[in-house]
Amino acid sequence: xxxxxxxxxxxxxxxxxxxxxxxxxxxxxxxxxxxxxxxxxxxxxxxxxxxxxxxxxxxxxxxxxxxxxxxxxxxxxxxxxxxxxxxxxxxxxxxxxxxxxxxxxxxxxxxxxxxxxxxxxxxxxxxxxxxxxxxxxxxxxxxxxxxxxxxxxxxxxxxxxxxxxxxxxxxxxxxxxxxxxxxxxxxxxxxxxxxxxxxxxxxxxxxxxxxxxxxxxxxxxxxxxxxxxxxxxxxxxxxxxxxxxxxxxxxxxxxxxxx
Amino acid sequence: xxxxxxxxxxxxxxxxxxxxxxxxxxxxxxxxxxxxxxxxxxxxxxxxxxxxxxxxxxxxxxxxxxxxxxxxxxxxxxxxxxxxxxxxxxxxxxxxxxxxxxxxxxxxxxxxxxxxxxxxxxxxxxxxxxxxxxxxxxxxxxxxxxxxxxxxxxxxxxxxxxxxxxxxxxxxxxxxxxxxxxxxxxxxxxxxxxxxxxxxxxxxxxxxxxxxxxxxxxxxxxxxxxxxxxxxxxxxxxxxxxxxxxxxxxxxxxxxxxxxxxxxxxxxxxxxxxxxxxxxxxxxxxxxxxxxxxxxxxxxxxxxxxxxxxxxxxxxxxxxxxxxxxxxxxxxxxxxxxxxxxxxxxxxxxxxxxxxxxxxxxxxxxxxxxxxxxxxxxxxxxxxxxx
Numbered sequence: 286x287x288x289x290x291x292x293x294x295x296x297x298x299x300x301x302x303x304x305x306x307x308x309x310x311x312x313x314x315x316x317x318x319x320x321x322x323x324x325x326x327x328x329x330x331x332x333x334x335x336x337x338x339x340x341x342x343x344x345x346x347x348x349x350x351x352x353x354x355x356x357x358x359x360x361x362x363x364x365x366x367x368x369x370x371x372x373x374x375x376x377x378x379x380x381x382x383x384x385x386x387x388x389x390x391x392x393x394x395x396x397x398x399x400x401x402x403x404x405x406x407x408x409x410x411x412x413x414x415x416x417x418x419x420x421x422x423x424x425x426x427x428x429x430x431x432x433x434x435x436x437x438x439x440x441x442x443x444x445x446x447x448x449x450x451x452x453x454x455x456x457x458x459x460x461x462x463x464x465x466x467x468x469x470x471x472x473x474x475x476x477x478x479x480x481x482x483x484x485x486x487x488x489x490x491x492x493x494x495x496x497x498x499x500x501x502x503x504x505x506x507x508x509x510x511x512x513x514x515x516x517x518x519x520x521x522x523x524x525x526x527x528x529x530x531x532x533x534x535x536x537x538x539x540x541x542x543x544x
Numbered sequence: 545x546x547x548x549x550x551x552x553x554x555x556x557x558x559x560x561x562x563x564x565x566x567x568x569x570x571x572x573x574x575x576x577x578x579x580x581x582x583x584x585x586x587x588x589x590x591x592x593x594x595x596x597x598x599x600x601x602x603x604x605x606x607x608x609x610x611x612x613x614x615x616x617x618x619x620x621x622x623x624x625x626x627x628x629x630x631x632x633x634x635x636x637x638x639x640x641x642x643x644x645x646x647x648x649x650x651x652x653x654x655x656x657x658x659x660x661x662x663x664x665x666x667x668x669x670x671x672x673x674x675x676x677x678x679x680x681x682x683x684x685x686x687x688x689x690x691x692x693x694x695x696x697x698x699x700x701x702x703x704x705x706x707x708x709x710x711x712x713x714x715x716x717x718x719x720x721x722x723x724x725x726x727x728x729x730x731x732x733x734x735x736x737x738x739x740x741x742x743x744x745x746x747x748x749x750x751x752x753x754x755x756x757x758x759x760x761x762x763x764x765x766x767x768x769x770x771x772x773x774x775x776x777x778x779x780x781x782x783x784x785x786x787x788x789x790x791x792x793x794x795x796x797x798x799x800x801x802x803x804x805x806x807x808x809x810x811x812x813x814x815x816x817x818x819x820x821x822x823x824x825x826x827x828x829x830x831x832x833x834x835x836x837x838x839x840x841x842x843x844x845x846x847x848x849x850x851x852x853x854x855x856x857x858x859x860x861x862x863x864x865x866x867x868x869x870x871x872x873x874x875x876x877x878x879x880x881x882x883x884x885x886x887x888x889x890x891x892x893x894x895x896x897x898x899x900x901x902x903x904x905x906x907x908x909x910x911x912x913x914x915x916x917x918x919x920x921x922x923x924x925x926x927x928x929x930x931x
Contacts, residue, residue, distance in 0.1 A: 373772045384764045384766070385764075388563040397555075401772065445767075
């Protein structure tokens, strides 16, 4: 699976997400520097890179939160600049920092975001129930989120992004600060989403997470896409044992050292 | 704007206010406690004094055939329970006490007062034959209560002395009984209550500013922006929620004030109009809150900036303004809260109809302020405050 030139593994299918010569500058800092990626429908794509590499900036552009400086990006065939409303109908975004309402319960938080997508109330309640079960919060669903542990908050954070059953998902470091058990539960859940045909972009700086989950990964450093392919392809290409070593061989430093 | 989104976001805001102790206190408990404390301190329930005014009188018409007229006038003044009368030998002594604040008003009966009254009764239908006289009235400019209440009371008493209440002879100008004579039964608290409604709503500015800033700080506004919810949905929902809060505040203030002895000279239509005016004013508070949140980096700064709006609205436009200097009272018309208090004073204390020009004018001005504040707040927040 995967192409050598950033092409979709399903070349005959129109990409779910397409990024061409994408540039984002913040005054004199170039956060995203000419990135080209096509992501096929149903693909689980990993954006790898150290903190500050430009991963979250890319997701923010794809979610319509930031205007690109130049280049183009489409999500579900919609231009993120011109058709941002259409894009937001399609996507679910799980932000890196948990963004939850402390004075609402877990269920209320999840249902609120379903309401923002105007999904049918009966379907919303059913979706919320299933999701809260899947992220292991059924017993605590009616407790205020302010009383949750950090891991529980992250799980609600994830459920809020999924309640409207989006076709395209942006998961920004979804397992950061989770205990190993919760992390593995979330990995299973992400695999299930891929099996249901969802298109996912997962940003992470955990190499293991990318290797275990992703169909393809794009390695970003200083805003530039420095490698693209399946984990096996990249390891073979750079003669590395794992993706951490791939990163070291390309950049000369560990991914944990930061951008 | 989608109804489902607006209702969901409004529900979220209302739940947050109710469940967050600080917000609940500021939105509901603070007005409740304030109204109660004021009622206990100044109202009839607390055994507080009825509104009485210390008025001095100087009678310069001491002799002559018409001396019975000033005596009758002074007798009428003495019998008015709302006035605490003291006599002065001359104008300068009275003026001195007035300037010291010992009295709130000074009446000076001119030397030709009796002569003027006699001339009127000698030939009531020939104004050209009357001797004109002017009763001078000096008021404490620092007391809004006195300056509002005393003139109509004195006027009423003067009319009853000069013309007599039962006089049936047609007069070119008929003088109705001034409605403010009802002030005899009003307590100091009654004068405060209209301002309390505006006072409670003003503090919504701080709650809105803190709420938006906190949501922004926690990434919640950014997260909402990844959904199909539009800025109109978000601001519409906030406006709706705070109108609900304002309605609750009006209900709380009214109920507590009523329990503390406040009896407005108003029926259901007037009370409904008061609700409408305060709800519209709540939109103004949301607008100022948005402006504060646009300028502030964090909730602490938002609180500080909110007070830039709160203080003038509070001091110039609510019951606090009663104690303001004449200079400050001259600029009260610049703040929207003054129009709220003015309209509610008309409705509750003066028994003015809700469709009267004065009340409708106040409502239109409050509407204009609210539309402007909300519009500017939304634009500023969209430009500087959302991230």
